[in-house]
Amino acid sequence: MREAPSFSAHAATVLSERYLHHDEAGRPMEDAEGMLRRVALAVAQPARGFGEESAFWETRFFERLRKLEFLPNSPTLMNAGLPGGQLAACFVLPIADDLDSIFTALNRTARIHQTGGGTGFSFSALRPSSDRVRSTGGVTSGPLSFMDLFDHTTAVIRRGGRRRGANMAVLRIDHPDIEEFVAAKRMPGRLENFNLSVGVTEPFFAALEAGEPFALRNPRTGHIARTLDPAALFDAIMDAAWASGDPGLLFVDEINRANPTPALGAIEATNPCGEQPLLPYESCTLGSLNLSAFVAGGGVAWERLREAIFDAVVFLDNVIEANCYPFPEIEAATRRTRKIGLGIMGLAELFARIGIAYDSEPGLALGARIAEFLTAGARAASVELGKRRGSFPAFHDSVWPDRGFQTLRNATVSCIAPTGTISLIAGTSSGIEPFFALALARRVLDGRRLIEVNPLVAAELARLGAAGEAALEHIRERGTIKDIATLPEPLRRRFPIALEIAPAFHVRMQAAFQAHMDAGVSKTVNLPTNATPGQVKEVFLLARKLRLKGITVYRYGSRPGQTLSLVHEDAREDCRECAV
Numbered sequence: 354m355r356e357a358p359s360f361s362a363h364a365a366t367v368l369s370e371r372y373l374h375h376d377e378a379g380r381p382m383e384d385a386e387g388m389l390r391r392v393a394l395a396v397a398q399p400a401r402g403f404g405e406e407s408a409f410w411e412t413r414f415f416e417r418l419r420k421l422e423f424l425p426n427s428p429t430l431m432n433a434g435l436p437g438g439q440l441a442a443c444f445v446l447p448i449a450d451d452l453d454s455i456f457t458a459l460n461r462t463a464r465i466h467q468t469g470g471g472t473g474f475s476f477s478a479l480r481p482s483s484d485r486v487r488s489t490g491g492v493t494s495g496p497l498s499f500m501d502l503f504d505h506t507t508a509v510i511r512r513g514g515r516r517r518g519a520n521m522a523v524l525r526i527d528h529p530d531i532e533e534f535v536a537a538k539r540m541p542g543r544l545e546n547f548n549l550s551v552g553v554t555e556p557f558f559a560a561l562e563a564g565e566p567f568a569l570r571n572p573r574t575g576h577i578a579r580t581l582d583p584a585a586l587f588d589a590i591m592d593a594a595w596a597s598g599d600p601g602l603l604f605v606d607e608i609n610r611a612n613p614t615p616a617l618g619a620i621e622a623t624n625p626c627g628e629q630p631l632l633p634y635e636s637c638t639l640g641s642l643n644l645s646a647f648v649a650g651g652g653v654a655w656e657r658l659r660e661a662i663f664d665a666v667v668f669l670d671n672v673i674e675a676n677c678y679p680f681p682e683i684e685a686a687t688r689r690t691r692k693i694g695l696g697i698m699g700l701a702e703l704f705a706r707i708g709i710a711y712d713s714e715p716g717l718a719l720g721a722r723i724a725e726f727l728t729a730g731a732r733a734a735s736v737e738l739g740k741r742r743g744s745f746p747a748f749h750d751s752v753w754p755d756r757g758f759q760t761l762r763n764a765t766v767s768c769i770a771p772t773g774t775i776s777l778i779a780g781t782s783s784g785i786e787p788f789f790a791l792a793l794a795r796r797v798l799d800g801r802r803l804i805e806v807n808p809l810v811a812a813e814l815a816r817l818g819a820a821g822e823a824a825l826e827h828i829r830e831r832g833t834i835k836d837i838a839t840l841p842e843p844l845r846r847r848f849p850i851a852l853e854i855a856p857a858f859h860v861r862m863q864a865a866f867q868a869h870m871d872a873g874v875s876k877t878v879n880l881p882t883n884a885t886p887g888q889v890k891e892v893f894l895l896a897r898k899l900r901l902k903g904i905t906v907y908r909y910g911s912r913p914g915q916t917l918s919l920v921h922e923d924a925r926e927d928c929r930e931c932a933v
Contacts, residue, residue: 357386358419363805364778371774372430388430389418395434396425399674400667403742410671413664422647423665424775425640428469429672439468440638440676442770443624443694444683447633448499450478450573455499459506464679466510466518473521473631475621476500477552480573481529495530497537500544507546518546519625523603525552526586529569529578535589538599541913548625549600550903551590558897561587588886591893594906595886601627601905602893608902613764613871614690616750627903628768628875629694634686637694637872638672639770640665644723645699645781648706653723659730662695666734669693670742670762691745694768694872695731697723699781701788705809705847711787712854717865720785724767724869731766738762768872780808785866785876787851787859790832810834810848851879852909856892864899873902880908 360368365385373381373388383391397411417423424430426442433440444465446458462472482495500522507518522544524534535551538544560567566580594600608620608630620630629637642661647654673691678684700720701711709716739748739760748754753761769785776783783789791807806829814821814828817840824837834845835853851859856878863876878892889906896904 358389358421359780360385360778361780361808364780367774367777372427372778374435386419390415391434392425392430393418395438396429396668396671396675399671402674405741410667414668417661417664417668420646421643421779421781422661423640423642423668424779425668425672426638426770427774429638429640430775431469433672433675437677438675439465439470439679440672441470441636441687442639443473443629443631443637444470445473445622445624445631445633445635448474448476448478450480455479459503461680462503462520463506463510466507468679470636470679471519471521471625473523473622473624474503475523475525475552477523477525477528477621478572481571481578482533484571484573495533496524496528497530497533500537500547504544504546511546520547521550521623521625521627522547523550523552523622525605525621526554526557527568527570529571531569531586532581532589535586535593535600538597539593544599547599548627548905550603550623550627551600552603552605552621553897555606557583587890587893591886591889594893595880595884595889595908595911597912598905598907601903602896603627603903604897604901607900608873611871611902613753614747614751617690617747623873623903626771626875627905628696628770628873629692630872630902631692632686632690634680634682635690635692636678636683636687637692637765637768638669638676639694639696639768640669641696641698641770641772641775641784642727643699643776643779643781644697645702645706645779648703651707653703653707653719655726658726662727662730663734663737665695666693666731666763666766667738669695670735670738689745689747690751690764691762692765692872693763694770695727695766696769696772696784697727698772698776698779698784700785701782702809705788708843708847710846711849711862712858717861720862721865721868724866728767728869728871732761735762735766736760765871767870769866769870769874769876771875785862785874787849787854789879790850790852791828791834791848792830792832807848813844851877852881854879856880856884856888856906857895860892860895860899860901860904863896863904864901867899867901876905878904878906880906882908882910884908 368385374383376382393411393415397407397414400407400410428442429440432438446461448454448458465472476496479496480493484493486493507520511518524531557567561583567583568577568580571578612620618632620632623630647658704711704716739762742762744760745764748761751764772784791810793805814825820839824834824840827837833850834840834848859878863874867874892906893904
C-alpha cells in the first residue's frame with residue numbers, strides 16, 4: 354500500500370491553517386494529501402497544450418510532492434486548482450517619479466499580497482525630499498515617505514492574509530536620500546514589512562578605495578546634488594545593519610553582468626528575499642528540491658536527483674501556463690522570459706546525515722558540486738523543453754544564442770530561496786542555511802510560539818541511552834551539542850549551529866552556490882549578539898570580493914520578535930513582554 358505523506362505536528366498545523374482549501378465557514382475541504390493531488394492535477398493540465406499526456410505528468414508530480422522530494426513556493430500550494438489561482442511568489446513592480454505610477458504600484462501590491470505573493474521595488478527614480486514640484490510649486494517628501502505608505506498598506510492586507518506580506522525596497526547608493534534610507538529601520542516599528550537593500554555600485558567602491566568624495570545625483574535631473582565621504586556612508590550602512598539587520602547590500606553591477614536579457618533593460622530590484630533579480634513586471638515561480646530525500650549511503654543519489662531536477666523544471670514551466678496573473682503587464686513580462694527558480698533545501702540535513710561538517714572544506718566542495726549539478730541539470734531540461742515547446746519569446750534578445758544554445762525554454766532556471774515554510778512542511782533544514790539551533794522557538798504568523806527539537810539529532814542521541822537523554826535535555830535548554838564533552842567529537846562536529854559558524858564561512862558557502870546559480874542566493878550571515886560593526890564590514894567586503902549578488906547579516910537579538918530564537922532566549926523575551 355502506498356504510504357501517505359508524513360508531516361510533523363507543527364507542519365500539519367501550518368498546513369491546516371494556511372494551505373488547505375477551506376469552505377466559507379472555515380472548514381477544511383481537503384487533507385494534506387488532497388492538497389498535493391489538487392496541485393499536481395492543476396499543474397499537469399498545461400501539458401495538453403503541447404501535445405503531452407497530462408495524466409503522465411500528474412502522476413510524476415504527485416509522487417515528487419508526496420515523497421516530499423520537491424515542493425513549489427507557497428502560493429502554488431495554496432492556490433493551484435482554485436478559481437483565479439495566482440501561483441507565483443516573486444514580483445517586481447516599477448515605480449516612476451509621478452503619483453500615478455506610485456499609486457498604481459500601491460494598488461497592485463495590495464492585490465499581489467492578497468494572493469500570497471511578495472513584491473520588490475526600486476525607489477531610486479523618485480526625486481529626493483525637498484526637491485521642487487513644478488506643478489504645485491511645493492517640495493517633495495522623498496521616497497521614504499512613500500515606502501511608509503507601502504508598508505502601512507502591507508500591514509493592513511496582512512491582517513486578513515494566510516501569508517505574511519513581504520516587500521523589498523532598493524535605493525541606489527548615489528540617491529540623495531540614501532542616508533535617511535540607511536537609518537530608516539533604526540526607528541522601532543518603521544518599515545516592518547520591508548527588507549531594505551542599498552544598491553551599491555562599482556563607482557562607489559572606487560571612491561571608497563581611493564578616499565575620494567562620492568557624488569549623490571538627483572534622479573530627476575541627473576545633476577550632482579552634493580558629495581559625501583564614502584567611508585562615512587559605508588560606516589553608517591554597517592552600523593545600521595549591525596543594529597537591526599537592515600539594510601543589506603545589493604551588488605547591482607554584478608547582477609547586471611549576469612542579466613540574461615540585457616536588451617530588455619537593466620535590473621534594479623529583486624524579490625523580498627533577494628534571490629531573484631527581476632525586470633519591471635516580471636514574476637517568478639520558485640521550487641526547491643529536498644536534498645535530505647536524496648541521501649544514498651554516505652553521499653548523494655545523483656541519478657535520482659537528476660531525474661527529480663527534470664520533473665521540477667517541467668513543473669515550474671507548467672506553472673507559468675497554469676497561473677492566473679493579477680495584471681496583463683505581469684503576464685506579458687513573465688511569459689516573455691519565462692524565468693523559473695529551482696533551488697534546494699535540506700543542505701544542513703544532508704551534511705549531517707552523511708557525516709560532513711557544514712563549516713568544513715569538504716562541505717564547501719560538496720555544496721559547489723550540488724549547485725553546479727542543479728543548474729546544469731535544470732538547464733538541460735530547459736533545452737529539452739525548448740525543443741518540444743519552443744524557447745522563451747525573448748530568446749534571440751538574450752545572451753544564450755551567443756553561448757551556443759539553439760533552444761532554451763526559460764531565461765533563468767536556478768536560484769536559492771530561503772524556503773522558510775516549505776522546509777517546515779518537508780521536515781528539513783531551510784535552503785542552504787546551517788541548522789539555526791538544535792532546539793528552537795519559532796514564531797508563526799499569528800504570534801504563537803512553536804518549540805522544535807531537531808528530529809535527526811534526537812534520533813542520534815536516542816541510540817546513546819542515558820547519556821543521550823541527558824544531552825537532549827541540554828539541547829532543549831541551550832540549542833547546541835558543541836559543548837557536551839561526553840558526546841563523541843564526530844557526532845558534535847556533524848551538528849554545528851548558525852551562531853557557531855564563523856561569519857566568513859557563511860559567506861563562503863553562499864559564494865559556493867552563487868558561482869553556479871542563474872539568479873541569486875538567499876542566505877543570512879548569522880552574527881552573535883556580541884559581534885561588532887567591524888565584523889559586518891568584513892562580511893560586506895568579502896561578499897563583494899567573492900562576487901555575490903547580495904548579502905544580508907543578522908546579529909542575534911538585534912530585532913525584537915525575531916522569527917527563530919533559542920528556546921531559553923525566547924522565554925526571556927516573553928518575560929520581558931509580559932513585564933511591559
